[in-house]
Amino acid sequence: MFIQGLILSSEAPETGSPARSKGGLFRRFILPQILIAIAAGTLGFLWEAAQQRKLDQERMADVADANAVFLQRVKVPRTRHMANHLSVITDSKVGFFLDEEGLVEGWDWTPDERAIALLAKEREPEIVAENRLQALCRPIADGRGTIVVIQPSRPLLALTGNFSLIPLLGMTLLAVTAAFFIARSVVRPLHLLATSVFGSRSEEEMDLPLHLTRRNDEIGVLARTLVSERASLLDEQERRRNAEKMALLGQLATSLAHEIKNPAAAIIMHARAVESRDNGPEGKLIREDSEQITSLVNQWLFVAKPDAPRTSETDLVKILHGLREKLLPILEFNRCELELDTPDSLTVRCDAQRVELAFRNLIDNAIKAMPTGGRITVALARSDSGSVAFSITDEGTGFSENALRRFGETFYSEREGGMGLGLALAKGVFEAQGGELRVSNRPQGGACVSGNLRNPEA
Known part of the structure; x- marks a missing residue:
């Protein structure tokens, strides 16, 4: 018994x-x-x-x-x-x-x-x-x-x-x-x-008791090996899913690029004509909205099929001032203020169109992170090594722990309706030109996106 x-x-x-x-x-x-x-x-x-x-x-x-x-x-x-x-x-x-x-x-x-x-x-x-x-x-x-x-x-x-x-x-x-x-x-x-x-069946990290993974015998080795192999398997599955999404996005972007960019170019041309003839806000708004559509298609194309950057001497301060002017209606509508902490001029050799698109995405993310309004600060400075350091801060709720861990992952977004392309595109743009992009949370609250751009000879 x-x-x-x-x-x-x-x-x-x-x-x-x-x-x-x-x-x-x-x-x-x-x-x-x-x-x-x-x-x-x-x-x-x-x-x-x-x-x-x-x-x-x-x-x-x-x-x-x-x-x-x-x-x-x-x-x-x-x-x-x-x-x-x-x-x-x-x-x-x-x-x-x-x-x-x-x-x-x-x-x-x-x-x-x-x-x-x-x-x-x-x-x-x-x-x-x-x-x-x-x-x-x-x-x-x-x-x-x-x-x-x-x-x-x-x-x-x-x-x-x-x-x-x-x-x-x-x-x-x-x-x-x-x-x-x-x-x-x-x-x-x-x-x-x-x-x-x-x-x-969950794809989250496997939660094994510490007394198993810390054992010094064969069972401990088996537990650590299984945890490692399961993480590798999940990473491989995630990479395959992203590859499938990228392939689908590439097909979609390629098929839509011709259908969208040609009409958008005609709309932009007519909007500029109206803007120059009447000197009214309607033409400017039509042109900026059409450029936004073209920018979105360019984002898809860049993420799906990134080409080598076309570099030239570019004044980043001029790009940021132009962006603030283009985004002014959106900033005012969302009760946001964009403050530029920059010198009078700061030149670096880069792909101007892609860098502008990357900064626009980062500023747009900061606006959406403050639904009740707030201040966005963009700072530029020349470092001792000759590269350009930048930071974009906001007064929102900051990044979650999961968002910090999965920063730059394509199609990952915690915002409702977000596509998960903005940060991934910006990260890819700066890294393709020898720079880098980092994210963190500010001690006083809000998010901070920082990085640098290097001259090719630096």
């Missing part, structure tokens, strides 16, 4: 945990150990019983020899009274075989004791055992008969009177318990690994 309870308790599902398997590995692991422990205990018990029986026979032989010597020295009559007297002293049944009288037995001998005494006489000097009795005959040295000693024979599987059985059973029980906990310490981590790695 104890062993059955141990096995059943190991297979019982824990509250709040996924359903366990039937415990086949656990049984395969623990049952051989339990059988070995039981077999070792049984063999030990039989060996101990055999040793105890041998010891009893040696003691009986000593009693027979001592009584034979005593009778030879004392010269007392071998009567029934003497047999009873020696039986009391030796705690055995003592009798005599005399030449004239035959068997002289004690007063309370049973038929079985009488039968085994006769058998011992026939097989003298062997020890005979029968009906849970053992007997031994020894000749008396004076030649006047033979002494017979009868004692109870201890069966090999006797439980009563065997005091060595208690520690032996305790050791067997201890071995079975140790086997249970050893099996559990191996099977439970493996089960937890299996359910965590292969039973989870």
Whole structure:
């Protein structure tokens, strides 16, 4: 019952945990150990019983020899009274075989004791055992008969009177318990690994208990390997999904570019004509909106099929002032203020069109990060190495931990309706021209996007 309870308790599902398997590995692991422990205990018990029986026979032989010597020295009559007297002293049944009288037995001998005494006489000097009795005959040295000693024979599987059985059973029980906990310490981590790695359908990072991943044995190595391999598999799946999205975006951008850019170019041309003739805001708004459509198509094309940048000497300060003028209606509508912290002029060799598009995306992200309005600050400065360092800060809620971790990942956006292209495009633009782009959160609140642009010769 104890062993059955141990096995059943190991297979019982824990509250709040996924359903366990039937415990086949656990049984395969623990049952051989339990059988070995039981077999070792049984063999030990039989060996101990055999040793105890041998010891009893040696003691009986000593009693027979001592009584034979005593009778030879004392010269007392071998009567029934003497047999009873020696039986009391030796705690055995003592009798005599005399030449004239035959068997002289004690007063309370049973038929079985009488039968085994006769058998011992026939097989003298062997020890005979029968009906849970053992007997031994020894000749008396004076030649006047033979002494017979009868004692109870201890069966090999006797439980009563065997005091060595208690520690032996305790050791067997201890071995079975140790086997249970050893099996559990191996099977439970493996089960937890299996359910965590292969039973989870979530693509989030696998959350294994620290006591598994920090183990220094083979299970710890297996846990760390499974975590690493699962992360690699998820990364590969994500890269494949992004590649499929990029291929789809490339097909879409290529097919729409011709259909959109030609009408947009005609609209921009007519809007400029209206703007120059009437000098009114309508033409300017039409032109800027058409340029926004063209810019969106260019973003798609750049992300899907990036070409080598076409660099030229570009004044970044002039680009930022032009952007502020173009975005002024959007800034006013969203109650945002764009502040430029720049020198009068700052020239760097870069692809002007792509850099302007990247800055526009970053400023547009900052506007959308402040739905109630706020200040956006764009700072430019020349570093000691000759590159141009820039930063764009806002007063919004900042980036989430997940957004910081997945910064620059294509098609990842936490904003409702966002395509996840703005930061990815800006990062690609600056890195394609030898620069870099970083994101962080400001201690006083808000997000900060910073980076640099390097001259080709810098």
